[in-house]
Amino acid sequence: MLMFLRFWFSAVCMLLGTSASLASGQIGQVKTLSGEVWVLHKGRPQLVGMGAFVYEEDTFTTSDGSSVGVTFIDNSTLSLGASSRLTVDKFSYDPVEDNQGLTFSLLEGLLAYVSGDIAKAHPENASIITPTATIGIRGTRFVVRAGDSQ
Numbered sequence: 001m002l003m004f005l006r007f008w009f010s011a012v013c014m015l016l017g018t019s020a021s022l023a024s025g026q027i028g029q030v031k032t033l034s035g036e037v038w039v040l041h042k043g044r045p046q047l048v049g050m051g052a053f054v055y056e057e058d059t060f061t062t063s064d065g066s067s068v069g070v071t072f073i074d075n076s077t078l079s080l081g082a083s084s085r086l087t088v089d090k091f092s093y094d095p096v097e098d099n100q101g102l103t104f105s106l107l108e109g110l111l112a113y114v115s116g117d118i119a120k121a122h123p124e125n126a127s128i129i130t131p132t133a134t135i136g137i138r139g140t141r142f143v144v145r146a147g148d149s150q
Contacts, residue, residue, distance in 0.1 A: 027091045028054035028072035032079070035066025059087040062109065074100070076116030084109020089129070093118055101125035108147030115140055 030052045037048040040059040048060070054070055062068060062084045069079045074093045080086050090103040100118045104111075106128055119126040119140075130146040 025055050026053040026073075027056060027088070027093070028070045030054065030068060031071045031077075032067070032069030034068075035082075036063045037061070037066050037068045037080075038063075054088065056088055056091050059085065061085045072102075072116060074102075074116035074118045076102075076118065077114045078104070079112040081110030081112075084111065086111060095121070103127050103129065105129045106144060106146045107131065110143065110145050112143045113141065 033050045038061045039048050065082050071077050085107040087105040092099050092101050100122045102118050
């Protein structure tokens with residue numbers, strides 16, 4: 001009987017841990033990483049590790065020779081090249097409630113993007129802002145550079 005109760009207690013704890021994890025606002029995950037990449041998360045700079053979760057309002061900064069690739073929960077992907085800086089301004093994905101949208105700000109550097117479910121279902125709600133223009137995403141893939149034209 002004691003073994004049975006321990007099993008159920010462990011199962012409940014795992015389920016609670018899983019749902020807390022899903023409810024914590026994770027919108028993506030780092031899938032590729034090369035060199036030194038930093039994220040500013042809730043005002044705190046952190047070195048990015050492989051598999052790190054991505055959240056709304058995170059700002060990524062890559063150093064010289066570094067890059068990072070992220071897959072989002074709507075199956076979109078982005079790759080940020082060396083000496084780049086990008087903020088995830090807004091990301092909402094709830095296909096059941098039909099609440100979907102994303103806005104990224106590429107402050108400097110190089111970004112490659114492949115759109116996912118949000119841009120396919122609601123292209124009017126998907127955009128990338130650069131210092132000189134806003135790009136509306138219409139279910140496609142593209143590369144954009146912001147900042148110095150070296």
